[in-house]
Amino acid sequence: MNHTVNKTLAAAYYRQNAGFFLFLFVVFFGIVAPSQQLAYHYALIRGILAAPAFMFVVAIAWLLYAGKVFRFVTRVIDSREGLVLYQLKSLPPGHCYRVLLRVQSVAFLPVSVYALAIAGVAAYQGAWASALLVPVFVALICGLSAAGYYRRLEHPGAFRDGLSRQRRTQRTPYWSILLRYLFDDNLGLLTTIKIFGCLLLYLLLRLQTPGDYDLRMPYFVFSVALFGHGILLFRCRRLEETRLICYRALPVVLRKRFGQYCLFYFLLLLPEILVLGWLTPDPIRFIDTLELVVSGYSLLILLNSFLFVIALRAGDFLKLCLVIFGILYGCVLGGFLIAMSGFFFFTAAVLFFRGYYRYELR
Amino acid sequence: MLQFTDVQKSYGAKKLLDIPSLELHAGIYWLQGANGTGKTSLLRMLAGILPFEGSIRLQGLALNKDPVAYRRSVGWADAEPVYPDFLTGKDLLNFYRDIHQPRPGQIDELIDRLGVAPWLGSKTATWSAGMCKKVSLLLAFIGKAVLITLDEPLITLDQQGVESLYALIQDRHCQYGTSFILSSHQDIPDHTLSTIQRLLLIDRSIELI
Numbered sequence: 001m002n003h004t005v006n007k008t009l010a011a012a013y014y015r016q017n018a019g020f021f022l023f024l025f026v027v028f029f030g031i032v033a034p035s036q037q038l039a040y041h042y043a044l045i046r047g048i049l050a051a052p053a054f055m056f057v058v059a060i061a062w063l064l065y066a067g068k069v070f071r072f073v074t075r076v077i078d079s080r081e082g083l084v085l086y087q088l089k090s091l092p093p094g095h096c097y098r099v100l101l102r103v104q105s106v107a108f109l110p111v112s113v114y115a116l117a118i119a120g121v122a123a124y125q126g127a128w129a130s131a132l133l134v135p136v137f138v139a140l141i142c143g144l145s146a147a148g149y150y151r152r153l154e155h156p157g158a159f160r161d162g163l164s165r166q167r168r169t170q171r172t173p174y175w176s177i178l179l180r181y182l183f184d185d186n187l188g189l190l191t192t193i194k195i196f197g198c199l200l201l202y203l204l205l206r207l208q209t210p211g212d213y214d215l216r217m218p219y220f221v222f223s224v225a226l227f228g229h230g231i232l233l234f235r236c237r238r239l240e241e242t243r244l245i246c247y248r249a250l251p252v253v254l255r256k257r258f259g260q261y262c263l264f265y266f267l268l269l270l271p272e273i274l275v276l277g278w279l280t281p282d283p284i285r286f287i288d289t290l291e292l293v294v295s296g297y298s299l300l301i302l303l304n305s306f307l308f309v310i311a312l313r314a315g316d317f318l319k320l321c322l323v324i325f326g327i328l329y330g331c332v333l334g335g336f337l338i339a340m341s342g343f344f345f346f347t348a349a350v351l352f353f354r355g356y357y358r359y360e361l362r
Numbered sequence: 363m364l365q366f367t368d369v370q371k372s373y374g375a376k377k378l379l380d381i382p383s384l385e386l387h388a389g390i391y392w393l394q395g396a397n398g399t400g401k402t403s404l405l406r407m408l409a410g411i412l413p414f415e416g417s418i419r420l421q422g423l424a425l426n427k428d429p430v431a432y433r434r435s436v437g438w439a440d441a442e443p444v445y446p447d448f449l450t451g452k453d454l455l456n457f458y459r460d461i462h463q464p465r466p467g468q469i470d471e472l473i474d475r476l477g478v479a480p481w482l483g484s485k486t487a488t489w490s491a492g493m494c495k496k497v498s499l500l501l502a503f504i505g506k507a508v509l510i511t512l513d514e515p516l517i518t519l520d521q522q523g524v525e526s527l528y529a530l531i532q533d534r535h536c537q538y539g540t541s542f543i544l545s546s547h548q549d550i551p552d553h554t555l556s557t558i559q560r561l562l563l564i565d566r567s568i569e570l571i
Contacts, residue, residue, distance in 0.1 A: 248410060
């Protein structure tokens with residue numbers, strides 16, 4: 001039984017998130033020379049212990065990670081593949097809980113190991129409160145998560161009904177369905193694109209000084225990040241063509257449909273917009289922020305509209321993206337980005353309004 | 363009620379449907395035809411999902427000229443409905459409720475009659491094909507449609523579900539005059555539905571029998 005549970009949950013979790021862990025590994029251990037790893041992490045942990053704000057951010061990150069694990073496990077329990085897990089109910093409650101706790105502990109291992117290191121350093125420094133609180137916090141997360149899985153298995157319908165009762169009066173606008181799709185099914189890719197895009201943009205723009213003001217590299221990085229958004233956009237359209245075709249049959253005026261996409265892509269681009277807004281007017285000028293935001297936004301809207309005119313395969317769509325990014329980067333060098341963005345937006349609207357009802361589903 | 367004028371549907375070089383002229387009066391229609399004759403395409407065209415050449419009018423509303431008003435008048439359920447895995451039944455109902463603005467109590471009544479309440483709170487990923495089918499039928503009935511098209515509505519439904527569906531169709535037709543087009547490979551039920559007429563999809567066109 002243990003083997004089956006581990007294979008269905010813990011092993012599957014690591015397999016599905018291999019890219020995410022590779023990324024974490026590079027961030028944590030790839031940016032410092034091997035000989036300086038210990039000193040680097042020791043300094044990092046001392047920083048965490050010394051600054052409550054830093055500690056708070058770390059705690060939030062751990063909670064987010066716990067949420068990621070929880071979502072994965074409950075999704076498996078709810079799926080057809082997870083039906084085998086309901087055999088756990090035949091075990092005594094304590095035994096069943098321990099099995100689930102073990103699953104959670106294995107999935108939470110990357111955090112637990114680092115938390116133990118933090119507790120060890122805290123104990124070494126004589127900060128006994130931190131040395132105690134950190135492991136208790138991690139244990140609490142694991143214990144509560146396992147209890148959540150147990151409850152899910154015991155009452156497969158009750159937990160969801162509770163949620164749905166809250167949602168009964170809530171609205172479900174179309175843009176929120178697309179957004180939830182990204183958070184539920186594409187979280188790894190979305191997080192990677194956002195972290196890389198926002199972080200690199202922030203770092204490159206922080207380096208700008210009035211005497212050495214050159215935005216060509218930040219523009220290039222921003223374009224690459226937008227290229228990543230193109231993949232998300234393509235997946236959203238796939239979802240619409242396979243599982244949301246009913247939306248085409250609903251009585252929604254075209255301008256409202258277009259507005260839903262405009263809102264969705266604005267929300268998708270919001271992290272980059274916030275980073276740019278944070279760095280305006282110093283070190284980046286207002287007009288440059290405006291150019292970056294408007295060009296990026298209009299580009300996403302244009303790519304979306306293209307997919308309502310012709311049915312493209314993923315490879316062809318990425319080639320199209322590359323061509324458009326090439327044009328955009330040419331506009332950056334030529335200095336007429338705002339004008340081109342206006343043209344992109346206008347073209348997007350025309351393509352959408354002319355193509356939406358004529359588009360042939362694959 | 364429903365008028366076809368020079369309606370054609372092609373996939374590449376292959377012409378699937380060619381209906382020069384046809385008028386259907388209000389009623390319940392049982393659409394039959396062999397595999398690949400275009401039943402699903404026809405119902406998707408009627409729902410405004412698939413583009414086509416020509417004109418389809420429903421009570422004077424042309425699909426290509428009044429796309430929103432037309433769509434408000436048509437309900438549609440797919441043969442093998444699929445929805446995003448992460449949505450619950452409640453999410454789908456909320457989504458449709460926002461758009462269709464049904465009369466108060468309509469959705470609750472449909473939930474009760476189709477018996478879908480127990481799984482509305484769960485995600486569609488956990489549903490069986492029959493559950494998905496029932497919810498898709500429910501969604502087709504939401505609103506004030508004057509024509510409801512149901513593609514293979516009987517497949518995957520249990521006997522109780524089939525009877526509930528027939529009763530719903532009959533009541534909706536009698537109370538509100540709603541017309542129905544049901545595509546099915548099965549025979550027309552003997553006496554469950556009144557005034558049912560048979561449509562046969564043959565030689566790329568429709569014949570009323």
